[in-house]
Amino acid sequence: MDRRTLLKAIAGAGSLAATGGLSMPALSQGAAARTLRFVPQANLANFDPVWGTQYVVRNAAAMVWDTLYGLDATLQPQRQMVESEEVTDDGLTWTFRLRPGLKFHDGEPVLAKDVVASLARWSVRDPMGQMIKAIQNELTAVDDKTFKWVLKQPYPKMMLALGKNSTPCAFIMPERMAQTDPFKQITEYVGSGPMKFAKGEWVPGAKAVFEKFSDYVPRREKASWLAGGKQMLIDRVEWVVIPDPATAAAALQNGEIDWWENPIPDLVPVLRKNRNISVDIADPLGNIGAFRMNHLHPPFNDVKARRAVLTALSQEDYMRALVGDDNALWKPLPGFFTPDTPLYTEEGGEILKGKRDVAAAKKLLAESGYTNQPVTCVVAQDQPITKAQGDVTADLLKKIGMNVDFVATDWGTVGSRRAQKTPPGQGGWQMFHTWHAGADCISPAAYNAIRGNGDKAWFGWPTSETVEKEVTAWFDAKNIDEEKAAVKRLNKAALEDVIYAPTGFFLSYTAWRKNISGVTKGPLPFFWGVSKTA
Amino acid sequence: MVSYIFRRILSTMPVMAIVALFVFSLLYIAPGDPAAVIAGDQASPADVERIRQALGLDRPFLVQFGDWVWRILHGDLGTSIFTNLPVSSLIAQRLEPTLSLMAITLVLTILVAVPLGVVAAWKAGSLVDRTIMAFAVFGFSLPVFVVGYVLAYLFALQFDWLPVQGYTPLVEGLWPWLEHLILPALALGCVYIALIARITRAAMLEVLQQDYVRTARAKGLGQGSILFVHALKNAAVPIVTVIGIGIALLIGGAVVTESVFAIPGLGRLTIDAILRRDYPVIQGIVLLFSFLYVLVNLMVDVTYTLVDPRIRY
Numbered sequence: 001m002d003r004r005t006l007l008k009a010i011a012g013a014g015s016l017a018a019t020g021g022l023s024m025p026a027l028s029q030g031a032a033a034r035t036l037r038f039v040p041q042a043n044l045a046n047f048d049p050v051w052g053t054q055y056v057v058r059n060a061a062a063m064v065w066d067t068l069y070g071l072d073a074t075l076q077p078q079r080q081m082v083e084s085e086e087v088t089d090d091g092l093t094w095t096f097r098l099r100p101g102l103k104f105h106d107g108e109p110v111l112a113k114d115v116v117a118s119l120a121r122w123s124v125r126d127p128m129g130q131m132i133k134a135i136q137n138e139l140t141a142v143d144d145k146t147f148k149w150v151l152k153q154p155y156p157k158m159m160l161a162l163g164k165n166s167t168p169c170a171f172i173m174p175e176r177m178a179q180t181d182p183f184k185q186i187t188e189y190v191g192s193g194p195m196k197f198a199k200g201e202w203v204p205g206a207k208a209v210f211e212k213f214s215d216y217v218p219r220r221e222k223a224s225w226l227a228g229g230k231q232m233l234i235d236r237v238e239w240v241v242i243p244d245p246a247t248a249a250a251a252l253q254n255g256e257i258d259w260w261e262n263p264i265p266d267l268v269p270v271l272r273k274n275r276n277i278s279v280d281i282a283d284p285l286g287n288i289g290a291f292r293m294n295h296l297h298p299p300f301n302d303v304k305a306r307r308a309v310l311t312a313l314s315q316e317d318y319m320r321a322l323v324g325d326d327n328a329l330w331k332p333l334p335g336f337f338t339p340d341t342p343l344y345t346e347e348g349g350e351i352l353k354g355k356r357d358v359a360a361a362k363k364l365l366a367e368s369g370y371t372n373q374p375v376t377c378v379v380a381q382d383q384p385i386t387k388a389q390g391d392v393t394a395d396l397l398k399k400i401g402m403n404v405d406f407v408a409t410d411w412g413t414v415g416s417r418r419a420q421k422t423p424p425g426q427g428g429w430q431m432f433h434t435w436h437a438g439a440d441c442i443s444p445a446a447y448n449a450i451r452g453n454g455d456k457a458w459f460g461w462p463t464s465e466t467v468e469k470e471v472t473a474w475f476d477a478k479n480i481d482e483e484k485a486a487v488k489r490l491n492k493a494a495l496e497d498v499i500y501a502p503t504g505f506f507l508s509y510t511a512w513r514k515n516i517s518g519v520t521k522g523p524l525p526f527f528w529g530v531s532k533t534a
Numbered sequence: 535m536v537s538y539i540f541r542r543i544l545s546t547m548p549v550m551a552i553v554a555l556f557v558f559s560l561l562y563i564a565p566g567d568p569a570a571v572i573a574g575d576q577a578s579p580a581d582v583e584r585i586r587q588a589l590g591l592d593r594p595f596l597v598q599f600g601d602w603v604w605r606i607l608h609g610d611l612g613t614s615i616f617t618n619l620p621v622s623s624l625i626a627q628r629l630e631p632t633l634s635l636m637a638i639t640l641v642l643t644i645l646v647a648v649p650l651g652v653v654a655a656w657k658a659g660s661l662v663d664r665t666i667m668a669f670a671v672f673g674f675s676l677p678v679f680v681v682g683y684v685l686a687y688l689f690a691l692q693f694d695w696l697p698v699q700g701y702t703p704l705v706e707g708l709w710p711w712l713e714h715l716i717l718p719a720l721a722l723g724c725v726y727i728a729l730i731a732r733i734t735r736a737a738m739l740e741v742l743q744q745d746y747v748r749t750a751r752a753k754g755l756g757q758g759s760i761l762f763v764h765a766l767k768n769a770a771v772p773i774v775t776v777i778g779i780g781i782a783l784l785i786g787g788a789v790v791t792e793s794v795f796a797i798p799g800l801g802r803l804t805i806d807a808i809l810r811r812d813y814p815v816i817q818g819i820v821l822l823f824s825f826l827y828v829l830v831n832l833m834v835d836v837t838y839t840l841v842d843p844r845i846r847y
Binding site for chain 1: 565566567568569570571572573574577578579580581582584585587588614616617618619624627628683686687690691694697698699700793794795796798802803805806809810811
């Protein structure tokens with residue numbers, strides 16, 4: 001017996017006497033082994049995966065709601081709730097059949113009308129869904145188990161759209177919930193996935209609890225990311241929000257939590273020294289660091305000014321600022337697509353390779369007509385990733401002779417300021433920093449940030465006909481070779497026009513106690529297949 | 535006295551109204567947009583705008599303010615933009631941990647700081663006095679989060695006596711409740727102990743030079759009786775005042791302490807709400823804290839009459 005147990009015993013006896021039985025409820029070893037305590041990357045502040053598209057909401061929702069298809073570890077969409085699908089030879093009519101035994105958490109069967117309502121809501125908010133909706137003739141339930149999507153033109157990426165893991169995912173909800181305005185939150189959380197959301201135990205900002213749904217029928221295939229048999233080996237998952245990384249590290253070492261999704265690099269050496277803790281790369285698809293320049297206003301409305309920045313940009317400086325000296329955590333990225341994925345290319349990436357040329361950058365900047373006007377660089381200080389990148393950028397801009405107006409602020413302010421199209425002196429901006437999940441950058445499918453469709457493009461509003469032409473070419477591609485060719489041309493065009501500035505590819509770690517097994521690498525934490533011993 | 539208390543409670547109304555107007559105006563003009571946070575990083579500007587409209591954030595200032603005041607007058611603090619839960623429920627969820635932390639800290643502080651201050655005054659100029667005052671300077675100088683990390687490292691990680699983080703409600707047992715609060719209360723109490731020990735010492739030094747203390751000594755009264763029965767009671771007014779003012783310190787310190795020890799209290803709720811621009815939650819919490827502060831001041835004023843019969847309202 002250690003001193004803490006002794007203290008508990010003494011105090012427990014004392015409190016029992018004093019309060020007539022208000023002592024700590026004992027958890028049996030079995031109960032403890034069936035509860036997984038997990039520290040998520042962020043606070044689960046809302047729980048509508050269509051209304052709020054933050055990754056943390058998607059990660060929790062993946063336990064509670066199932067999808068028609070699921071992306072597996074080879075990045076291929078596999079059937080999940082769907083038993084079979086048929087597409088007509090002209091590619092215009094897709095007919096899907098649901099597999100038997102699917103139930104919602106309220107015991108009601110999952111019907112085609114629920115799927116139709118869910119897809120209708122999702123397609124308003126999701127970029128791929130919006131594309132399908134734009135060419136949709138009708139989306140209807142044929143019978144209880146069959147639904148049909150009739151299009152005006154073929155959409156070869158249909159299964160990817162329905163199974164992708166970028167937000168918002170096409171989660172299937174009961175019809176009554178799915179009829180909620182996509183711009184308003186749902187008010188109940190009846191799911192179709194392997195875990196139920198315990199709404200009564202939800203303390204936003206502190207705790208969220210998920211309980212095993214005993215009527216869930218997993219597929220027979222082995223689980224692979226969002227595809228395959230989602231077998232729950234634990235009864236209860238508790239998400240414990242610990243805002244301070246040092247406290248989370250201490251709690252993991254002390255056995256108060258079982259799994260910490262995103263330990264910061266500074267604390268990883270401490271965790272590695274603990275023989276009860278395993279540390280590994282969380283997501284092989286990693287992240288792409290980025291800053292965006294405003295294509296609407298000088299100096300970055302001139303491509304020469306944007307190229308000047310890329311010419312002097314050292315991705316190593318950015319990555320070292322983000323991950324320190326751990327070389328396993330970063331790679332240079334002379335392009336826009338996730339390394340080690342089928343469409344990865346460095347086509348046109350010379351501008352980001354080799355020795356950085358400050359003199360050439362200064363020359364380009366002069367040619368752009370830059371007249372030393374202030375460059376408003378908006379940097380969120382409350383996000384370590386943006387703060388580190390912002391500091392490097394300020395130095396880079398000064399090196400090439402720019403007059404930096406460094407606006408240190410918080411992420412909430414960046415979120416509203418970056419939407420302003422007005423000139424920088426009137427509330428607008430010229431530069432802001434962000435990052436993209438590698439899972440979103442494996443193809444142009446959900447990659448808003450690479451689009452060059454002007455007013456409809458992501459913040460910075462780049463216009464590039466070539467980029468748009470190649471995005472369309474990828475969507476129309478009939479096979480992987482055509483896709484690769486389209487993405488090569490797209491990467492080159494996006495670098496020539498400097499749609500945005502990639503600052504490198506970086507990974508992060510995840511850490512768990514060794515009595516946990518079944519943790520897999522992936523773009524989100526997968527709880528199926530995870531087990532725990534007491 | 536009763537009419538005084540009644541008048542003071544009535545006088546809180548305009549104070550609360552001014553606070554409400556101030557907070558609402560401040561949030562309105564502050565940069566940041568909850569719609570952009572909700573929409574996520576990949577959302578299009580059009581999506582952000584539609585969310586803003588759905589939340590009613592595009593309405594004029596006076597309409598939004600009038601709507602909010604009307605709901606407050608009906609006892610409705612509104613609904614959180616992010617969680618879609620009533621603000622009153624969110625506050626209720628978080629009230630117990632924060633009040634528990636503040637209560638334990640306050641008790642600990644008074645039990646430690648007042649005797650330290652009394653002893654320091656009694657032994658003024660001695661090694662004991664200088665040691666206590668050195669501790670007070672140390673307590674003032676160390677930030678709460680540093681003390682918190684050191685305590686957690688020692689008592690949780692090294693000795694494994696207490697948990698690192700979290701909170702257990704009192705209904706689940708006295709010890710589980712208390713064990714999660716000991717380290718946070720010690721961390722938060724450090725500054726407060728230092729402050730009150732110094733004030734107690736200064737007040738006691740003045741009182742101990744009074745004629746009636748010399749008379750008490752001449753009568754042969756014991757040192758304990760002189761210090762704690764006669765002198766401390768007469769030195770109590772400034773001490774009570776500082777304890778009252780210190781409640782504000784505790785509220786501020788609780789924000790940091792709750793973050794370091796992952797206590798799901800009002801401090802963390804406030805920080806989360808500010809970072810996400812969850813306006814109804816921020817407004818609800820500020821109103822609550824303002825009310826608590828006014829209430830504490832009233833209690834301090836009432837306590838004066840108990841420790842000093844010369845004070846009458």
